[in-house]
Amino acid sequence: MVRADARLQSTYARWMTATPPALDAAASNSLATDPERLAQLFGDDRGLLPLWIAEPYVDLAPAIVAALQTRSETPWYGYEVRPRALIDSFWEWMASRHGWDGTGLNTSVSPSVGTSIGVLIEELTDPGEGILLQPPVFTDFKPLITRANRIPVRSPLVLSDDGYRMDLDDLEAKAADATTKMMILCNPHNPVGRIWSSDELTEVAAICAKHDVFVIADEIHADLALPPFRFTPFASVATDSGVSWAATHGPIKTFGLAGVCDTLLVTGDDDVSKLFRTRSSQLHLTRNNVFGMAAFETGYRTGADWLDQLLALVASNVSLLRQGLPPGIEIIEPEGTYLAWVDFRGLGMDVPELARWLAGSAHLALSPGHWFGRQGAGFARMTIATPSEQIEDAITRLTDAVDAIGS
Ligand SMILES: Cc1ncc(COP(=O)(O)O)c(C=O)c1O
Numbered sequence: 001m002v003r004a005d006a007r008l009q010s011t012y013a014r015w016m017t018a019t020p021p022a023l024d025a026a027a028s029n030s031l032a033t034d035p036e037r038l039a040q041l042f043g044d045d046r047g048l049l050p051l052w053i054a055e056p057y058v059d060l061a062p063a064i065v066a067a068l069q070t071r072s073e074t075p076w077y078g079y080e081v082r083p084r085a086l087i088d089s090f091w092e093w094m095a096s097r098h099g100w101d102g103t104g105l106n107t108s109v110s111p112s113v114g115t116s117i118g119v120l121i122e123e124l125t126d127p128g129e130g131i132l133l134q135p136p137v138f139t140d141f142k143p144l145i146t147r148a149n150r151i152p153v154r155s156p157l158v159l160s161d162d163g164y165r166m167d168l169d170d171l172e173a174k175a176a177d178a179t180t181k182m183m184i185l186c187n188p189h190n191p192v193g194r195i196w197s198s199d200e201l202t203e204v205a206a207i208c209a210k211h212d213v214f215v216i217a218d219e220i221h222a223d224l225a226l227p228p229f230r231f232t233p234f235a236s237v238a239t240d241s242g243v244s245w246a247a248t249h250g251p252i253k254t255f256g257l258a259g260v261c262d263t264l265l266v267t268g269d270d271d272v273s274k275l276f277r278t279r280s281s282q283l284h285l286t287r288n289n290v291f292g293m294a295a296f297e298t299g300y301r302t303g304a305d306w307l308d309q310l311l312a313l314v315a316s317n318v319s320l321l322r323q324g325l326p327p328g329i330e331i332i333e334p335e336g337t338y339l340a341w342v343d344f345r346g347l348g349m350d351v352p353e354l355a356r357w358l359a360g361s362a363h364l365a366l367s368p369g370h371w372f373g374r375q376g377a378g379f380a381r382m383t384i385a386t387p388s389e390q391i392e393d394a395i396t397r398l399t400d401a402v403d404a405i406g407s
Contacts, residue, residue, distance in 0.1 A: 023050060023057050023390070032057075032365075042359040049394055050365040054190060054339055056256040056385035058313065061306035064255060067298035068291055080288045082109060089300035090249065090264060097223065097304070100233045106273035108265045111285055113220050113248045114140050116265045116276070117184065119285075120246060121148050123275045124214050125181045132174060132183035132213065134166060135373030138190045141218075142373075145184075153180050156375045157192060163332060164192040168203050175211040182214045187234065188221040191341045191372055191381040193334025195225055198232045205234070205241035214272075217247040220263065221337045223254040223307060226315055229335040235268060244269050246276070253338075254307060255299040256385075261292040310385060314338045317384040317391045324395040326402040338385035342366070345378035347402070354378065362401035364394055 023033060031037060032050040042048055051057075087109075091102040110116040117140075125131065127149040133141055134157050145152045155171045157164045174180055185204060188195045196204075208215050217234035225231040238245045250263030267273050280286050321331045321340055328346035344354055355368045358380060369376030384391060 038365060042365045047363050048365040051383040052365045052367045054383060055258060056310060056338060058385060060256050061303045063302040064295050064298050067294045071291055071294040077290050080290055082288055086293060086297050089297045093300040098231055106267050108273060108277055109262045109286060110265050111262055113218060113263050114144060115285060116248050117144050117216055119276055119279050120216055121150060123279055125150055130177060130180040132180060136191060136369060136376035137186050137372055139371050141184050164194050166200060172207045175207050175213045180213055183208055185215055185217045187217055187219055188224060188336035190221060190337055191339055192332060193337050193339060193341055195229045195231055195335040198237060201232055201234055201237045205237045205243045209241040209243035215243055215245040217245060219247045219249055220253050224338055225336040226311055226334060246272055251296055251299045255303055257295050261296050314384055317388055320388060320391045326399040328402060329398060338383060340382045340384045342380050342382055344380060351377050361404060362397045364397055
């Protein structure tokens, strides 16, 4: 069996000894291990290793845990103001980690990325209008579009020997359609793990500016660039191009805080910011969460070292998969995110067969690729922000299941 790098083994000993609470159904209400949800999606196998949700399964940053404990000891859980320091902590983090200066940009609080995208779709497009997507892509985008009676316009990514690339000619042709009004850009891209380069983003901005297409850059995985790759904010190319845009951010993926924290919407467009804030206030979407606020600011102010270690763990898990997957299965090298996009096409299974085999034979709950669009057929997404022993376990399960094929 492939073993994790020895140095990392000791660094991450505490991450590798215990089952993280999120993977322990008895210890939490985690969606990842919810028996009903697992049965519905993967069948009734109790022994599934659940690596299908994009969240970290490691000990969370001790300073965040301590901040939540301290906050809970102050028995006041009512209405609170959101101090300016909260937004400042985000921008100080962005400046130091990504060299991104928020001067002149509007930053609004939003309960979730999905909320931000949903509100912008309603505010900036009309029913029947088209919204560009680049599948295979994060599963929530399509229902956000179709449930608002807008039309998903697909410009699929192309898989070449160099990994996934945008088809910019196709993107331009689709952006040029007068009914296409918006694009949802995923950067870093879930599930394929690309971090779009400044050149690629510049081309997208130019196309969308030319055809008056509003860009929502979903940058919620921004902090999860795997060195040497670096995240480029869409904002850095948008100003020169004249495109209208907004970007989603926040600590929920970075620090594993989806159950407690708000997210942010950043835009350089004052009118868009005003529309967003008016609608948020009309729908009372701005309610504070006292715990979320404590975790948010503590994460951005103190979480850098913890995040660096997490990224090293993810990189080590990528190596484990690269070296250890059995014949017929390989990973697409990620540049960012803590998700591995695993290519099972070498096994020659169709979509239902692969889904059945993964759950029923390999006993793995992964997100099957077709959930991300039909371009994902033959792939599956695996969460790899997890103790390396979980990845070793997944490799063993896959190896045993491959060995059992045809026997
Ligand atoms: C690219 C991307 N956007 C948005 C989300 C979800 O964000 P939220 O739960 O805040 O809507 C995820 C979660 O996996 C994601 O990967």
